Amino acid sequence: xxxxxxxxxxxxxxxxxxxxxxxxxxxxxxxxxxxxxxxxxxxxxxxxxxxxxxxxxxxxxxxxxxxxxxxxxxxxxxxxxxxxxxxxxxxxxxxxxxxxxxxxxxxxxxxxxxxxxxxxxxxxxxxxxxxxxxxxxxxxxxxxxxxxxxxxxxxxxxxxxxxxxxxxxxxxxxxxxxxxxxxx
Amino acid sequence: xxxxxxxxxxxxxxxxxxxxxxxxxxxxxxxxxxxxxxxxxxxxxxxxxxxxxxxxxxxxxxxxxxxxxxxxxxxxxxxxxxxxxxxxxxxxxxxxxxxxxxxxxxxxxxxxxxxxxxxxxxxxxxxxxxxxxxxxxxxxxxxxxxxxxxxxxxxxxxxxxxxxxxxxxxxxxxxxxxxxxxxxxxxxxxxxxxxxxxxxxxxxxxxxxxxxxxxxxxxxxxxxxxxxxxxxxxxxxxxxxxxxxxxxxxxxxxxxxxxxxxxxxxxxxxxxxxxxxxxxxxxxxxxxxxxxxxxxxxxxxxxxxxxxxxxxxxxxxxxxxxxxxxxxxxxxxxxxxxxxxxxxxxxxxxxxxxxxxxxxxxxxxxxxxxxxxxxxxxxx
Numbered sequence: 001x002x003x004x005x006x007x008x009x010x011x012x013x014x015x016x017x018x019x020x021x022x023x024x025x026x027x028x029x030x031x032x033x034x035x036x037x038x039x040x041x042x043x044x045x046x047x048x049x050x051x052x053x054x055x056x057x058x059x060x061x062x063x064x065x066x067x068x069x070x071x072x073x074x075x076x077x078x079x080x081x082x083x084x085x086x087x088x089x090x091x092x093x094x095x096x097x098x099x100x101x102x103x104x105x106x107x108x109x110x111x112x113x114x115x116x117x118x119x120x121x122x123x124x125x126x127x128x129x130x131x132x133x134x135x136x137x138x139x140x141x142x143x144x145x146x147x148x149x150x151x152x153x154x155x156x157x158x159x160x161x162x163x164x165x166x167x168x169x170x171x172x173x174x175x176x177x178x179x180x181x182x183x184x
Numbered sequence: 185x186x187x188x189x190x191x192x193x194x195x196x197x198x199x200x201x202x203x204x205x206x207x208x209x210x211x212x213x214x215x216x217x218x219x220x221x222x223x224x225x226x227x228x229x230x231x232x233x234x235x236x237x238x239x240x241x242x243x244x245x246x247x248x249x250x251x252x253x254x255x256x257x258x259x260x261x262x263x264x265x266x267x268x269x270x271x272x273x274x275x276x277x278x279x280x281x282x283x284x285x286x287x288x289x290x291x292x293x294x295x296x297x298x299x300x301x302x303x304x305x306x307x308x309x310x311x312x313x314x315x316x317x318x319x320x321x322x323x324x325x326x327x328x329x330x331x332x333x334x335x336x337x338x339x340x341x342x343x344x345x346x347x348x349x350x351x352x353x354x355x356x357x358x359x360x361x362x363x364x365x366x367x368x369x370x371x372x373x374x375x376x377x378x379x380x381x382x383x384x385x386x387x388x389x390x391x392x393x394x395x396x397x398x399x400x401x402x403x404x405x406x407x408x409x410x411x412x413x414x415x416x417x418x419x420x421x422x423x424x425x426x427x428x429x430x431x432x433x434x435x436x437x438x439x440x441x442x443x444x445x446x447x448x449x450x451x452x453x454x455x456x457x458x459x460x461x462x463x464x465x466x467x468x469x470x471x472x473x474x475x476x477x478x479x480x481x482x483x484x485x486x487x488x489x490x491x492x493x494x495x496x497x498x499x500x501x502x503x504x505x506x507x508x509x510x511x512x513x514x515x516x517x518x519x520x521x522x523x524x525x526x527x528x529x530x531x532x533x534x535x536x537x538x539x540x541x542x543x544x545x546x547x548x549x550x551x552x553x554x555x556x557x558x559x560x561x562x563x564x
Contacts, residue, residue: 066433066437066480066497066498066524066525066526066532067432067433067434067435067480067497067532067534067543068460068479068480068483068495068497073541074541074542075455075456075541098359101359120510121361124350124353124361125359125361127357128357128358128359129357129359130359132358132359133359134359134360145539147455147487147539148453148454148455148456148485148487148507148508149455149456149457149458149507150507150508151453151455151487151507151508163360164362166362166453168453168507168508169507169508170506170508170509177453177508177510178361178362179359179360179361179362180360180362180363180365180366181359181360181363182363
């Protein structure tokens with residue numbers, strides 16, 4: 001420590017007023033810094049204001065466990081009614097028609113999908129330019145993932161990625177109701 | 185002697201002063217430390233919910249990140265939201281537009297990708313100059329692209345109440361129309377962080393007010409019951425999710441009179457309609473149940489975008505639906521009752537994640553619904 005500073009500090013602390021002054025400066029500095037930062041930190045307060053129009057809570061202890069008894073059963077394996085196509089066959093036929101998009105008119109491409117699609121999906125695909133189909137070939141057989149009773153996803157590998165078809169069975173006949181594709 | 189004592193006194197005094205300062209202001213210091221560390225967790229802001237009253241943020245401001253999207257992508261999202269607000273489109277349109285751009289371009293303003301390019305599609309929404317969307321320079325301007333998207337969305341009849349993927353498909357006309365659905369949860373979060381919780385607001389109104397039980401929020405979610413009250417103010421959430429008394433209670437019980445219309449909490453596909461077995465294996469769901477009988481009674485399951493399933497139990501009769509049928513958010517799907525293991529009329533409501541109907545995947549519906557701007561009520 002340089003001599004001058006040492007002497008100055010010693011002088012400051014020798015007087016009571018000096019000590020009081022140092023304490024006052026320290027306290028002001030700490031509080032001031034706290035104030036400065038607390039404004040920014042105030043953003044966290046939004047967490048305390050939940051969405052408003054919420055119903056109140058009252059506990060009704062009289063209702064026992066009222067959920068399903070056997071809830072771990074996975075959805076059943078999709079089956080087809082006798083005389084109708086299996087879900088795998090429907091998915092494969094749809095996927096083959098979907099990738100067949102080169103040198104076809106929009107109408108011809110759309111017509112090829114209709115036999116295996118629900119009315120809903122037929123409408124959704126109305127007006128699609130077949131040139132937009134991002135795949136050229138079906139590579140694998142469909143893998144079925146049961147989602148519900150009479151509801152399943154079929155996942156099919158295509159040359160550019162993965163095609164996911166949502167299958168439903170209104171009136172027992174399996175049809176494609178949704179299409180998604182993801183690049184590999 | 186004095187030269188030795190002086191430094192000691194200085195040390196003593198400094199120690200005293202700093203101890204005093206710490207004692208009197210320690211709280212303020214630690215508050216500063218803790219609150220700044222909270223600010224760094226971007227997740228917290230996801231639950232801030234002003235219902236959009238604060239308006240969208242300026243795209244040129246410093247924006248929060250939301251994985252997997254970086255600063256440039258969040259900026260594009262902010263542009264999309266701001267354009268929507270300027271065009272007086274309600275917040276549901278902002279969520280649809282952001283989700284669409286997530287699918288088409290990952291919120292990146294794509295230029296020409298050479299041979300890999302999806303024909304002449306360009307920009308955030310992959311719009312095609314050859315189909316009349318605009319010149320290449322125009323469709324690669326985020327403001328122009330978003331404006332064109334909203335203008336076309338506005339012409340779609342009933343877009344406000346459509347499932348997100350259907351509304352997006354009407355504008356984009358994609359060869360795989362269900363692709364937009366999976367982006368709905370993150371698009372909702374993005375709109376919330378960039379527009380003061382706007383996804384919690386009433387979806388089809390530009391007033392920016394929090395959605396009430398009857399409204400569908402901009403997130404696409406709503407309450408299972410539209411009514412506000414038995415006594416004029418509100419209906420009540422009975423037993424909560426996995427409480428200490430009922431650790432295996434995998435849903436919440438909402439106390440309502442028999443015959444109350446039950447609505448689907450989001451758009452989806454009916455995946456199961458069933459009369460659940462009782463302990464004795466009987467299936468007599470058409471009569472009122474009693475405590476100890478066992479089972480869910482007449483039950484309904486609906487699958488939603490993002491591998492989410494909701495379950496509705498103790499219905500008064502078999503819901504008039506078929507499996508595979510698509511339902512809209514807020515559509516009446518059943519009537520409440522007291523069938524199965526039930527001491528009185530109520531709706532037992534469950535939310536499951538990961539395309540899994542087992543109890544493992546059940547989450548607290550109160551929390552889940554509150555995060556989507558459709559609160560059932562505080563569970564505490």
